[in-house]
Amino acid sequence: MRNSRLLLRSGLTLAAAAALPASLAGPSAAASGISVSTTGSTVSVVTSSCTLNNGSWGNASLLSSRQANFAQGRQAALSGTTISQSAAWSGVSPGTYTVVVVCSNGSTAGSQSVIVSAPAAPAVPTTSSTSRSAPSRGVMGGLGGAARDYGPLTLGIGAALVGSGVIATAWFLRRRSKPYRL
Known part of the structure; x- marks a missing residue:
């Protein structure tokens, strides 16, 4: 009897302890409703959270670290279908940016940070061997959330x-x- 009560209390305590960090954690990229990707100097965002309102899906804004709010960033109108809306910025200089998506009804679909790295210099061919250029910033490893x-x-x-x-x-x-x- 004592062991079964102890196991029940331990199980409930473990369940509460496992749920607490998840409830205290901030919104993740998956929970925020947007997906941001980079290809070279192009940054793109995709969402399915917005609805068509007055002929517009909404806007997305690319904010640098010096910009504080949505209106200060480079804005792009969302385009797409009821399944998926997207926006893109080309010619983005290297650095850390935050992408914010605001739907046409005024609700924020989400925000996510992204790092745009400098393009790798083209490899100079040599006659003795072939070489590959190394990534400019290397692997962004760390302790879980080291980039934030x-x-x-x-x-x-x-x-x-x-x-x-x-x-x-x-x-x-x-x-x-x-x-x-x-």
């Missing part, structure tokens, strides 16, 4: 969750070794 800067509130919540997990583990192990104590 999370604020102190998000980091504080994460630290609090880790700290509470450590404290709960220590309390559980202490209580398990001496069941007559709290």
Whole structure:
């Protein structure tokens, strides 16, 4: 009886602990309703979140790191069908940008950051061997969200969750070794 109650409480605790970070996390690219891609110096965005309103699907804006709101960026009208709408910008210089899509009804379909890298220099052929040019920035590896800067509130919540997990583990192990104590 005691073991079954302990397993039930442990299962419920684990389920709550697994659901909490997902509920506290910010919107991801999949949840935001847009998909952003780059090919060379062209940035494109695709969404299926907007509806046709007064002959327009909405607008997409490409914001550099120095621009703060939708109106300051390079805007492009969305075009497409009821299944998919898209916009594209060509001749984008290297850097980090944020793409924001606002539907014609005023709702934001989503926003996502994108990195446009400098085009690789053409390889100079040599007579002794063939060579390939290396990627200009290499692999953007890191610790999960290394390409995005999370604020102190998000980091504080994460630290609090880790700290509470450590404290709960220590309390559980202490209580398990001496069941007559709290």
